Amino acid sequence: MISLFAKQICWLCQSGTPLTYSWNSLSLQQNKANLCHQCSKQLLLLTGPRCSKCSRMLDELDKDYIHGTVCHDCFRWEQQERWKNILHENISFYKYNSFLKNLMARYKYRGDYAIAELFATDIKTTLSKYPIDYIVPIPLSEERLVERGFNQSEAFIKMAKLTPTNLLVRIHSEKQSKKSRKERMDLDNLFQLKEGVDVKDKNIFLIDDIYTTGSTLRYASEILRNAGAYSVSSVTIAR
Numbered sequence: 001m002i003s004l005f006a007k008q009i010c011w012l013c014q015s016g017t018p019l020t021y022s023w024n025s026l027s028l029q030q031n032k033a034n035l036c037h038q039c040s041k042q043l044l045l046l047t048g049p050r051c052s053k054c055s056r057m058l059d060e061l062d063k064d065y066i067h068g069t070v071c072h073d074c075f076r077w078e079q080q081e082r083w084k085n086i087l088h089e090n091i092s093f094y095k096y097n098s099f100l101k102n103l104m105a106r107y108k109y110r111g112d113y114a115i116a117e118l119f120a121t122d123i124k125t126t127l128s129k130y131p132i133d134y135i136v137p138i139p140l141s142e143e144r145l146v147e148r149g150f151n152q153s154e155a156f157i158k159m160a161k162l163t164p165t166n167l168l169v170r171i172h173s174e175k176q177s178k179k180s181r182k183e184r185m186d187l188d189n190l191f192q193l194k195e196g197v198d199v200k201d202k203n204i205f206l207i208d209d210i211y212t213t214g215s216t217l218r219y220a221s222e223i224l225r226n227a228g229a230y231s232v233s234s235v236t237i238a239r
């Protein structure tokens with residue numbers, strides 16, 4: 001476990017020297033000051049024009065894969081009756097590159113909380129811009145939770161000094177979530193609403209680590225929207 005007060009070494013690689021304060025004031029991201037230059041330059045913010053639904057950088061896409069303000073994937077989701085307007089918007093911060101992939105693996109499997117703290121400001125600043133009734137972590141299955149010891153999405157929320165509300169229960173294991181897109185779309189749902197929960201007219205934000213196909217978030221969102229939630233959006237660290 002890294003001591004959060006030991007700021008003379010980089011939080012991530014534990015060898016480089018952290019950025020100086022002049023770097024820090026430029027980035028306005030205080031937690032990033034605990035990273036060395038090597039690490040911080042691999043953490044790539046999503047920039048430029050982005051899909052209004054999923055935060056994908058539109059500059060990376062061929063023109064045929066852009067439909068107005070949305071990417072082709074989101075366009076396809078929205079064309080299906082079941083998924084239309086289910087997820088209002090996904091906000092992601094960083095590019096899901098190999099650096100972030102390793103970082104997330106380290107966070108999930110070793111419970112390295114310094115990593116969650118790294119994104120606390122991003123999460124807190126973003127969520128403070130919206131009227132929100134509930135901040136909901138994507139739940140793990142019971143089996144996975146026991147194996148890992150913590151829910152990484154819930155920890156992100158707590159590290160941002162916000163309050164997670166667990167409204168959902170996972171009824172299909174994570175292994176099933178890894179099935180092909182078609183197989184997943186045929187599943188009834190991965191989640192169900194906790195008993196006795198009332199989400200009518202509520203504004204909800206889901207929190208997860210990564211947006212890949214967007215199906216997990218849409219399943220979660222569908223449950224909440226069908227139970228009367230006014231709007232469901234999501235924040236994910238990487239896209």
Ligand SMILES: [Zn+2]
Binds near residue numbers: 010011016036037038
């Ligand atoms: Zn480093």
Ligand SMILES: [Zn+2]
Binds near residue numbers: 071073
């Ligand atoms: Zn999109």
